[in-house]
Amino acid sequence: MTTAAGFRAIVGQHQPIRLLKSFIRNGTLPHALLFSGDDGVGKKMTATAFAMACNCLALKSTIRQRPHLDAVDACGNCAPCRKIAGNQHPDIIRVAPHASVIRIAQIRALLQTLTLKPNEADRRVVILSEAQAMNPEAGNALLKVLEEPPDRTLLVLTARQRSDLLPTVVSRCRHIRFSPLCAADLKQLLETTGGVEAQTASTVAALCGGSYTRAQKQVDSRWLSRRDWIINALCGLMTNSGVPEIRAWLTWSEMLAGKKDLIEESLEIITMGLRDMLVVGSDPRRVLNQDRLEALAATAGQFSQTQLIGRIDAVELALTALRANTNARLTLDAMVLRMAGTCF
Known part of the structure; x- marks a missing residue:
């Protein structure tokens, strides 16, 4: 390090x-x-x-x-x-x-x-x-x-x-x-050993869960761009009022499945976003995606904690199934249907 x-x-x-x-x-x-x-x-x-x-x-x-x-x-x-x-x-x-x-x-x-x-x-x-x-x-x-x-x-x-x-x-x-590293230590490491710009280092240090290895991966602009796309899509799909837009959710599933080597990583980002929605109302300082705080808070305000936990459970079920070598597209389809509310 x-x-x-x-x-x-x-x-x-x-x-x-x-x-x-x-x-x-x-x-x-x-x-x-x-x-x-x-x-x-x-x-x-x-x-x-x-x-x-x-x-x-x-x-x-x-x-x-x-x-x-x-x-x-x-x-x-x-x-x-x-x-x-x-x-x-x-x-x-x-x-x-x-x-x-x-x-x-x-x-x-x-x-x-x-x-x-x-x-x-x-x-x-x-x-x-x-x-x-x-x-x-x-x-x-x-x-x-x-x-x-x-x-x-x-x-x-x-x-x-x-x-x-x-x-x-x-x-x-x-x-x-061994404990996870604190965000301040990770930010310093990214800046001093990786030459990472301060704002990017601060964002990644909050997102990586205390792991320098994960931080090095996430500092890649491609990871940050994918994180932005996933969080934006998640908030957009969840804030549609009225009857769930099932076709839009299934289209998102297809797009997630299109990057087979990134599926688990994408689901981890989704879990992170949903976890942020759970905590943003009680303690905004605990939100990992601080640079997406406003959008996450606006989305979270439309759901109960039980509904958010249900969506986290849907993602965890999908991760478990994928690790058991189930069909990726079918697994993701089932996940987004649960998240859309059809199974709650």
Whole structure:
């Protein structure tokens, strides 16, 4: 997220960083850690910073003096730090999904590697990213190393939420929860690291749900244009009085289905707009689409909370069905008919 090295490069995760620094300073490192949280909040970056701090030569020379937590960080300049930052250290092992899955063959290969002693590191660190992508066989195979951790080896698993993992895996890890980033931090990151114009950065920071990865995607003018089109269409369709314009709703369904690779993203934008309509009357500051506040408020004023929640439920049903590989056009047609009011 920044060009700095080590923990000081991590934005907005003060509690997780403080806990990791305490482990290092006090010599109480758990053999396995689970970092959970949304994509794009700094989990993998923190895992790398942790590996650096565990092997930094400069920090090693001062850690016995029990420095203040602020001073517990990798120097970024010694040979281990440079190798880890450059993804060139032989004892920092990274495992990630192949084609969206972590298979048992990958875990078996990892276990074979861990039978050998570390090449040069004080602490060998295994970073297993997106651990929720492990199939059951892979998860069960990983239990072996979690139950009998090799000497001088630490495991860091990252996942969206711990409920996505086998309970037996979770129970053998020290769990650290990463929070969504606040809008102010995201705005600063977008401006300083991405060169994003201030107004665009402010808009995207409010929309991305605390994820820098999502913010980078949304800062694309094409995403913003699609968001504008969807919010405008949603407000326009919902504010038609009298008999619902079924043909107009079905035309919108056809247009949404025409961009197959963007359907889920489009439905997430619709949900976001409906959620804003729910909160705009009670607390306008909580509206994510602040630049569409007036239109959202005008639309929300025509519906009860029950009606708005019903439309959100319609979108959630469609998302669930699409993820089960149902026919996209039929699913979207059913969704818009519910949203038009024919099923309420």
